[in-house]
Amino acid sequence: MPADRPLRADAQRNRARLLDAAETVFAELGPGGSTEEVARRAGVAVGTVFRHFPTKDDLLTAIMKRLLAQLITEAGELGGPDGLFRFLTSLVAQAAGKRSVAELLARSGIDLRLPDAVGNLRDAVAGLLSQAQEAGTVSGEVRLPEVMALLVSLSQGALHGGWDEQLRDRTLAVVFKGLKP
């Protein structure tokens, strides 16, 4: 077991292409999308996919991790009294277009290989929640678990229902009203 040497240049390039391709493929076809298709779109042979990700599930997990990291960054950058509201809005908007986001949240409660990353998202959302509560834009009654639950629900709903912008706003408005003091 040699210490992890840096990847060769072509390998790095392919790894990145693969992740991008996988994201769009799974976004379009769901987890049912085939590995072969991912390879094709990345301009690479199947064997290469499996060198980088020994299992289809590993590939899925890798995208989830990346997506999760992006969300955490976004949550970290947002803040202030209505940071939580803006984060939720953005999340739902993304979910409506990108199946992966919703799928990610759906799996996150189940998949045992993402616990720390999910924990980080949880922490980020907790931060937004307490900021909002201090600013008085969210009721002190509200706790983190139900916020996470709503977050998962809404992104799932947006995904499956094919919401347009208006419906999204009206639905979020109801939830936001429920969160306010």
Add this chain to the structure above:
Amino acid sequence: MPADRPLRADAQRNRARLLDAAETVFAELGPGGSTEEVARRAGVAVGTVFRHFPTKDDLLTAIMKRLLAQLITEAGELGGPDGLFRFLTSLVAQAAGKRSVAELLARSGIDLRLPDAVGNLRDAVAGLLSQAQEAGTVSGEVRLPEVMALLVSLSQGALHGGWDEQLRDRTLAVVFKGLKP
């Protein structure tokens, strides 16, 4: 094409068994559950499944229709000022246990073979909504589409998040508060 003659007794029995078996199988395994497994649990050969439902998708659609009919009945029986709230609660509780319910709602927006049945559910919910609004338990601002959207979202969330009773109640409490005047 002879007019539809009544099914033979054994055929009727098997059809019913098949639907029951399919419901539990798909509830446990999701749509990925195999036709063979459905046949096994119904105590019937695969061929029989395909005699009744030429396509796996036909089988799925058949359960959806049945489930939908049950929901519509339930919605019809409920009523009064908090009928809508009780319906939502019951729906979410069912979704948490039975994958099929959530999957049904998820598909209902997409699947083109269930439009009338879904329309009926929509009507039933519309009835509950207007009753609640007349009684003053739900704000007049709220419209049907967002209620349907919340309904789909919450059942999806309950399914994927594996909510316990407490979390379910707390989450619903937020939504209900958002619906009130």
Add this chain to the structure above:
DNA sequence: ATCTAAAGTGAGTCAGCACTCGACTTCCTG
């Protein structure tokens, strides 16, 4: 009791898909 069309059976077909592996190519190091 007899007959027959409807229903049931289950081994078999076929397609798709995750994954393998030996031959070939490309990067990097000295």
Add this chain to the structure above:
DNA sequence: CAGGAAGTCGAGTGCTGACTCACTTTAGAT
């Protein structure tokens, strides 16, 4: 500019799961 390790290639393998069909069984009409 070797040499060889790391990476890529893609035809091939094996399995799973939807669907078929020639044959057997059975319900129900006469």
